Amino acid sequence: MRIIGMDIHRVAAEVVSLLDGQLHRMGRIPMARDSLEAFARKELTHDDHVIVEATGNAAAVAEVLASHVDRVVIANPKQVRMIAHAKIKTDAIDAAVLAKLYSTGFLPEVWVPDERTLALRRQVARRTQLVRQRVRLKNLIQSILHSHLIPPCPHGNLVGISGRKWIAAQIVPADERAAIERHLAQIDLIESSLKVIEGEIAHEAMADPIIRRLMTLPGVDMVVASGVAAAIGDIRRFADPTKLASYLGLNPSVHQSGEGPAYHGRITKQGRGQARGMLVEAAWAVARSPGPLGAFFQRIASRRGKHIAAVATARKLAMIIWHMLTKGTDYIWMRPALLARKFRSIELRAGLPTSHTKRGSAYDYNIPEKRAEERGRVEAAEQEYTYFASRWRAKPRAKKAPLQPT
Template sequence: MRIIGMDIHRVFAEAVVLEDGEVKRLGRIGMTRDHLESFARTLLPTDHVVVEATSNATAVTEIIAPHVERVVVANPLQVHLIAKAKIKTDAIDARVLAKLYAAGFLPEVWIPDAATLARRRQVTRRTQLVRQRVRLKSIVQSILHANLIAQCPHADLFGGKGRSWLRAQYLPDDEQEAVDRHVEEYDRLSEALKGVERDIARAALTDPNVTRLMTIPGVDMVVAVGLMAAIGRIDRFDRPDKLVAYIGLNPSVHQSGVGPAYHGRITKRGRSNARHLLVEAAWQTVRSPGPLHAFYERIRGKRGNHIAAVAVARKLAVIMWHLLTKGEDYGLVRPSLHAKKIRDLELRAGHPPRRGQKGGTYNYNIPQRRRDERNQALQAEGVYRRMTTGWRRTGPDSKPTDATNEERL
């Protein structure tokens, strides 16, 4: 079996072959489809190809995979012989990749399927459009600030009332033209955002995992789709703590010899976009009554707001693993609220409105029904508070108790 190591760059890739313990340089390959296909045709069906994870590694994998037995994508953060090498060249990097794979010490990256890749691209497009719109708002705010104009009294500067207020402000001609251009660009990006969200919503409606995650209070379409795009197949994680580590919400651990283990901040390794989505969802989740709200209040009293929100985000990751693995909805789902989320998802997907008809969201418009669902969540929150009263952390510096360790919540 031959092992082909490729160190990928934007313009070219350096390739070496490891065969019978001997490494030979294959030279540089241009990073175009024609050059890669020509190179792939020179490989053997029994070859194993190793590449480092880069922004264009997926495209390289798709071209080479049909011509060889296997293509492996290496995790660059864990290939320390490359990342921390004192003598570093493209040929050496490609040789290290091939030798590590031959020795069985190469940390691999999961290669997502075509559907997951498409979903990730759509989520990335949406994120880029949202960031561009936020940037335009910041530019307009800076123009107003530079001209000593007070803060807009309305919540949304680019909303109906905000724009009326903006048009009434005096600005120099060149500044007014700049504001008009930014508002026009904002509207163009908003239309593009609606188109991207429409495509995402249409795909989400046919995915039971997305609608299942939306049964959790605080989790909407954006969070559910973003997490499913990052996770891919849930069967890749046989335990919830592996999913937590994949998202980067697990605490860092330092331990040596016979000394105790010290737990620090979260590692922040893995899918950063999924981690940000979970933290945003945590802030929304704790606004609703339920055990997660009580958990947040308990951690906040000890560690503060931000650490408590991250702890809730980790808890959400564990809950999501169980929901996706077992194929069940969230046990404390609020039916009318979930029906409203699904209806909003349908409207984003372009479904026609049904004005005057009693659909699935009709119960959400009944105040008594909403109060009943809220009271059920309050009862569950009360049960959690009574259960956790008097809990103490166990460890080498604390007296053991019969209570469950707080880390097992």
């Protein structure tokens, strides 16, 4: 078996082969689909194993080469860098390191999702980028108003109908007025693009049982559920819930040496940062919702502060998600009327026609008695959790043995 290491970049890749312990340089290949196809047909065989680092174009390289070789492996670049850090670094050396690590069984691999999961990841990432652009433009408008001593907008949405009327009534110089109009026009373009992307995500969510299951959690809407589902992929690759929390970077860092105690610090923030941010966003929504998770947030916030409580609740959500997806069950304290309203929102975003003459299950959320009944059930569970947690006792610290005189 021949092992092919490829150090790929934006424009080219350095290729090195390892066979019977001997390294051979195979040259430099342009990063174009035609060039990769020609290289694969001419130089590669169906017994070869190709190793590449995870980069922006690694998935496309793996797709081109997969049909010409036995296996394509994508390596975790952070862990490879820790294992094979060297003072002398070239593309050929990096490619050789990949081949050697794979041959010895020490190569940290990256799970390669299927095309459907990759497409969902790309859509969620595009939406996140558009939202950030919209926030940046809103901040620019607010900075213009602030620089001319205009008080904050009294309306909830600065770029909504009421907000725009309020902006039009403010007195600013002509050039600043023109800048505000340009920013508002850009926001309109971004919102139209957002509507298209969210419609495509909604179509995917309607047909995906995993996304619909995740939406049974409080604070988790279509976007959060889609982002987390795309990040997780196959839940079977995580042996236990702590592995999932670690993959999302929600596990605390640990420092311990010798016989000293272990010190736990901030979360590692390694892995899927976008999904981690979405879970933290959902945790803030959980803080305003009744139920055991809301009580958990308040219990941590009373001792450590709200920001630490939000991260702890996000980790709790990740642990619950692992159990839900592994056991194939919904969240036990879900509110059916609220869940039906979430599903109806997906249908409307996907462009399904509205029906004003027929009331579905989502209408139950508009009935005060029905809504109060469901809320009362989860509030009772919240009280039970609060009572249960109040009976816990902190483990006393072990006293150090006194020093013996010498």
